[in-house]
Amino acid sequence: MSRAVEEGARQTATAQTFNGETPPFERIVADHGPLISRIAMSYEADPTLREDLTQQIFLAVWQALPSYRADASLKTFIARIAQNRAISFVTRQVRQPPVAEMPERVESGQPSPEEEAIDASERRMLLDATRRLPLPQREVIILVLEGFSYAEIADMLNIAPNALALRLSRAKAALKKMLEPTP
Amino acid sequence: MTDLDLERLGGVWRQQPDPAAMAELQRTAEAVRRRARWAQWADAIAAAAVSGVVALLVLRNPQIDTLLVGGGAILFLLISQIRQRKLRAAELRSLTGTTEEMLDQSVERVTATLKRSRLGLIFAGPAMLTGLLLAYVVEHNSGGELASRIAAYPGLGTAIKLVAVLGFAGMALHVFRQFRRSRRELERLIALREAYRQERE
Numbered sequence: 001m002s003r004a005v006e007e008g009a010r011q012t013a014t015a016q017t018f019n020g021e022t023p024p025f026e027r028i029v030a031d032h033g034p035l036i037s038r039i040a041m042s043y044e045a046d047p048t049l050r051e052d053l054t055q056q057i058f059l060a061v062w063q064a065l066p067s068y069r070a071d072a073s074l075k076t077f078i079a080r081i082a083q084n085r086a087i088s089f090v091t092r093q094v095r096q097p098p099v100a101e102m103p104e105r106v107e108s109g110q111p112s113p114e115e116e117a118i119d120a121s122e123r124r125m126l127l128d129a130t131r132r133l134p135l136p137q138r139e140v141i142i143l144v145l146e147g148f149s150y151a152e153i154a155d156m157l158n159i160a161p162n163a164l165a166l167r168l169s170r171a172k173a174a175l176k177k178m179l180e181p182t183p
Numbered sequence: 184m185t186d187l188d189l190e191r192l193g194g195v196w197r198q199q200p201d202p203a204a205m206a207e208l209q210r211t212a213e214a215v216r217r218r219a220r221w222a223q224w225a226d227a228i229a230a231a232a233v234s235g236v237v238a239l240l241v242l243r244n245p246q247i248d249t250l251l252v253g254g255g256a257i258l259f260l261l262i263s264q265i266r267q268r269k270l271r272a273a274e275l276r277s278l279t280g281t282t283e284e285m286l287d288q289s290v291e292r293v294t295a296t297l298k299r300s301r302l303g304l305i306f307a308g309p310a311m312l313t314g315l316l317l318a319y320v321v322e323h324n325s326g327g328e329l330a331s332r333i334a335a336y337p338g339l340g341t342a343i344k345l346v347a348v349l350g351f352a353g354m355a356l357h358v359f360r361q362f363r364r365s366r367r368e369l370e371r372l373i374a375l376r377e378a379y380r381q382e383r384e
Contacts, residue, residue, distance in 0.1 A: 029212040034200055037208055051211070058215040064275050077279070084278045084285045091289070091371045123195050135375060136382040139282060144189050145196040158281040159383060167382050176187045 022068050028061070032078045035146060036061070039079070042130050042142050043086035053089045057082045072155070079146060080156055083139055090135070129178035137171035144168065226264075233260055286376045293369045300362035307355050 023031075036057050044050040060081050068077050130138055130145075143153045154164045200208065234257055241253040277288040322329050333340050 025212070025216055026209070029209055030205075033205065033208040033212065034197075037200065037204075038196065054208075055211060055215050058212045059219055060275070060278050062216050062219055063271070064279055067275060067279065080280075081278045084280075084282060087282060087375075088285060088289055091375060092368055123198065126192055126196060134378060136282075136379050145193045147193055147197065156281070158283070163383050170382075172187045172189070179187070 022065055022070075022074070025062060025065070028065075028074070028078070029058070032075060035075065035079060036082050038146070039082040039086055039142060042127060042138065043090050045131060049093070053086060056089060057085045060085050072152075076148070076152055076156055079143065079148070083142070087135055087139070125179060129175050132178060133171060133174055137167060137174060140164065140167050141171045141175060230260060230264060233257075283376065283379050286372055286379065290369065290372050290376065293365050293372060297362065297365045297369060300358055300365060303358045304355070304362060307351075307358065311351055 022028075037054060040050050040054045040057060044053045061078055064077075064081055068074065126145075130141055133141060139157070140153060143156065144150075148156070150161065150164060150168075154161050157164065159167070199205075237253040237256050241249050273288065277285040333343065
């Protein structure tokens, strides 16, 4: 998917431009804002609460930036904060996180309207299904979908590779079941 | 779908938001940063202002009791600032650590909140009684001066009693709700921690 590739290329460019130093916050938002937004979206369906969660993640990232030591990539650092904040956010909610969908905007441009419609509907289904996963499985699936390597995910979650493989296979099975069309 | 192609799904997942959504995201982030900076400044200015006022009072009235009260106020301010910083640092550590570490710390935090709420509920009654007793002693020693002043305004006594009772009931209700909310949150956190442990096995 070309837009996903573009995003990856831009993040690599950021890392090279600010080699060894933490980039300014605006640049971080430009490069990793969509990642934060997607993580917030996969944990909270209610638009008002999701806005609140997104703000909390931005605040946590801004506050934590001085402690970033480049022992992992900035993307890993931000994803970890976003996931942890999102999980603590949903556990604070009295109600269960709703699985209702919210309107999504898909960029107009290169893909044809038909392709866009397919993409949007597939993305919507994927998002719905991801939100229904138990939190430990959801966390792993989101990181895989965000393009992190298995080694990075195992390191981020501090679990052994075989434990990650097991959790991922459970998550994949559950996701597959939800994404399969009902007969 | 025969097998789940996560690589392809990842491409669908990572679609960039449109420019309008991106601009909205930038605005949100900027607003968050601006508010956080303001809060930092407001904290620093408030601490400096309180310290200045206390120092001024002590300088204008250099007596041992003023010095003790002023020193105590500054010490209290200092301790609360240090405590706030420690709490913020602990929260940031939990956010930058693993999920299980974050859950462990959250369990500790909510357990402490629960303990405080429980103590609040237990001591609310005795605290109210002590307050009433103190008020009675002060009033009795002053020869009922305050009571006679209140009695000069018809309905004021009843209004004061009503406000006091409603205030106390409201406070007790708030503490009780907080207690219940914390208990539910703790249950959810423990269940989630257990789910993570099971996934690890």
